[in-house]
Amino acid sequence: MEHQSEILSPTTGWILLILLAILWIYLGIYWGKKAKNLDGFMLAGRNVGLAFGTATAMATWITSNTTMLAPQFALQLGIWGMIAYSTAAFGLFLFAPLAKRIKQLMPKGYTSGDFIRLRYGNTAWYIFLAISIFYGFTWLISMGMAGGILMNALAGIPYEIGMTMILLVCVLYTLFGGLYAVIGTDYIQSLIVMIGIVVVGAAVLYSIDLEQVYSDLQTEKPMLIDALLPASLIAIFNNLLFGIGEVFHSNVWWSRAFAMRKGVGQKAYTLAGLFWLPVPIAAGFIALTSGSLGVNITSPDMVGPLMAGHILGQVGAVIVFIVFFCSLASSIDSLLAATSDLIVEDIYKKMINPKAKEQRIRRISMFVIIGLGVFAWLVCLPRIGTLATVLFFAGPMVASTIYPIAMGLYWKTASPKGALWAMVLGSLSGLIAYFNLGWYTASLIGAAVSIVVTTLFAKINKEEFQWKLLDESQSGPNG
């Protein structure tokens, strides 16, 4: 798999890598100066405006999984595969009203774990933390791997070195700047990624006729333009639910809801969804042109970079390298910050040392960010499976959290037992489906079981939850 068809020389790759590293680390240090207290470091001062709010939600959702998996989806599942990937935007759309509700109910909250603990109690909280932290690791690892694969495919930089570099850069600037650095760099990264994808897409359109692509697909791979491809149709619902589950439960999105200024969250998430919707199609369609352009794809997760390099040559390859680097960094930094918040706030502060002072918490937070980076690096070292295999394993688990969270925010009768069993039974049934039916059914089944269980328990439950208990600044740290 090494050096399959790099489009940049390793020297150019290294120069770009070092320049980008210096830029992001410098910005991390620069914006980090704003983080004068814990709220600044963890939540960017809770006053983020619409432009940064929209860009950070969008950039974080544009991951290696969008820029690398979307072409893979297109190559394997055709047009429906790209549309299926686009449905992940609904995660952002549907989270928009929740972001408003979260800010309203928990003006001083820190993490999604805070909500589950206060709303459903400790047992459900432990299960939720296990799911959420496992998912965070899975996402982080899938992107560390993607970083290595990308740099190897584009510039022939050995997988281990490329992966190490991208993790190191993200750890450093997140460490220096906290959420200020993450959100600030996300804005620049989102613009670079959008402009880059449009440039690559336009170059593809310029170099090949879409009529020709369609006719080649019709004769060689008609399955890819089949309007009734069953696996793809199931993938739409599966991806939709996986996307919603990812956004609803993950602290990556909750921390942004807490970080945005009052009145901004709903608008920012709606706009981010709108801006994100076309990305998987714009990034994915180039894979469908591979046959017409005579590019031999030996590893499906490399189809995006290989195609872009083939079409754009040297100058274009530089753009592609930067775009991929940005799409990875914008998510890795967010995950490092949000997962560290979850570990520090929910595990260290709430379980281990409730009396810890702000300075101590910030120091622990920095150790956790480093620890997360080292852990991800160790797991990424042996290149295992394709990106889809790694990521979709977490799908049923996160899908099982959708309903406990959505109902927990709006229904007073949603009960702790219901949330607990919804997450346990939803995850188990989804994982059984994952192994026995296929990855594209797992989230669907996990979410369906979770919905039934949460609803049944809520119907039986007579007790009504008091919303004011969610605001710890009013009710005290122990609720």
Add this chain to the structure above:
Amino acid sequence: MLFPESIFELLILSSLFLMSIAAIALIVMLLRDIKTKNLW
């Protein structure tokens, strides 16, 4: 049953068009936030 060619083309062209608009909108939003001192 296959997707009609026109839908195939429309899907791709509209996605690229929407992304261009999104990039411009993000820049406009940033300028507005800077002007109104609402960046963060």
